[in-house]
Amino acid sequence: xxxxxxxxxxxxxxxxxxxxxxxxxxxxxxxxxxxxxxxxxxxxxxxxxxxxxxxxxxxxxxxxxxxxxxxxxxxxxxxxxxxxxxxxxxxxxxxxxxxxxxxxxxxxxxx
Amino acid sequence: xxxxxxxxxxxxxxxxxxxxxxxxxxxxxxxxxxxxxxxxxxxxxxxxxxxxxxxxxxxxxxxxxxxxxxxxxxxxxxxxxxxxxxxxxxxxxxxxxxxxxxxxxxxxxxxxxx
Numbered sequence: 426x427x428x429x430x431x432x433x434x435x436x437x438x439x440x441x442x443x444x445x446x447x448x449x450x451x452x453x454x455x456x457x458x459x460x461x462x463x464x465x466x467x468x469x470x471x472x473x474x475x476x477x478x479x480x481x482x483x484x485x486x487x488x489x490x491x492x493x494x495x496x497x498x499x500x501x502x503x504x505x506x507x508x509x510x511x512x513x514x515x516x517x518x519x520x521x522x523x524x525x526x527x528x529x530x531x532x533x534x535x536x
Numbered sequence: 537x538x539x540x541x542x543x544x545x546x547x548x549x550x551x552x553x554x555x556x557x558x559x560x561x562x563x564x565x566x567x568x569x570x571x572x573x574x575x576x577x578x579x580x581x582x583x584x585x586x587x588x589x590x591x592x593x594x595x596x597x598x599x600x601x602x603x604x605x606x607x608x609x610x611x612x613x614x615x616x617x618x619x620x621x622x623x624x625x626x627x628x629x630x631x632x633x634x635x636x637x638x639x640x641x642x643x644x645x646x647x648x649x650x
Contacts, residue, residue: 429579460640467540467625467640468580483637515579525572525638527579 427452431516431528438506439536446501446531448516454526456519457499458483459491461512462530468515474499506535538563538630542641545623549616549648557611557644559600559626567628569593569602569609574623574643583611583624616648 429450438444450457458473460483470483474493488510490502499518503510511534517525543558561569568587572580584593589604598613609626626641 458638465642467642468638469640470637517579524582524585525580527581529577529579 427526429516429518429526429528431514431531433531434529435532437534437536440507441505444503444506444533446503446514446516446533448499448501448528449497450499450516450518450526451497452518452520452526453496454518454520455496457493458517458519458525459489459499459501460515460517461485462515463512471501471514506533508535511535538567538628538637538639540626540628540639540641542624542626542644545643545645547644547646549646551618551648551650552615553648555611555613555616555620555646557624557626557646559609559611559641561607561609561626561628563607563628563630565630567630569600570627570629570638571598571600571609571611572625572627572640574625576622580625616646618648618650621646621648 432447455476459471460468462468469485471489472491474480514531516528519525539562541560570585571583573583574580584595586593586602592601600609600611623643623645625643627638
């Protein structure tokens with residue numbers, strides 16, 4: 426089954442404690458992206474990657490890092506999380522240029 | 537710059553009612569336009585799309601027409617079902633044929649009651 430898998434589904438952490446949210450896709454897509462969803466703001470792009478070892482900033486990259494060492498994986502790293510990074514995060518991948526496949530989301534709470 | 541504006545929700549309807557969710561956009565050039573749907577506890581799924589002016593996207597009884605003169609892409613369905621309850625996002629891709637910078641609206645929650 427074609428899917429984008431994110432882990433964990435829920436995460437509660439404290440300010441400053443490094444964390445990684447994993448994302449994996451099994452569709453051999455070149456394009457992958459991370460979004461955060463906040464009430465009233467829709468989805469905003471954090472980072473995206475056009476292919477292995479190629480990443481670029483989206484609209485809200487501050488406080489986040491990503492890496493793309495393999496085609497299927499695109500982890501999101503928060504080196505020093507802060508409360509304003511409490512949000513619902515989505516990973517997405519795309520093969521067809523105009524259709525994105527989304528993971529089920531990671532609800533992050535930073536205390 | 538590029539932006540998408542959707543009507544605020546929630547929208548509450550009875551089953552079999554007619555649905556319209558308004559979406560207008562601002563973009564330079566010739567964007568592609570999309571509607572994505574998010575069911576409870578799930579990620580977004582592409583519902584329909586249109587890539588040029590006057591195109592009509594359709595899927596699962598939903599329709600939207602790309603209106604360049606009014607910069608709009610309103611979502612419609614003739615008869616909603618309880619199973620259509622979800623959050624609907626209008627989005628644009630500034631470069632026709634590309635999705636690098638998909639820009640989403642704030643989302644509109646739809647609740648359909650029996």
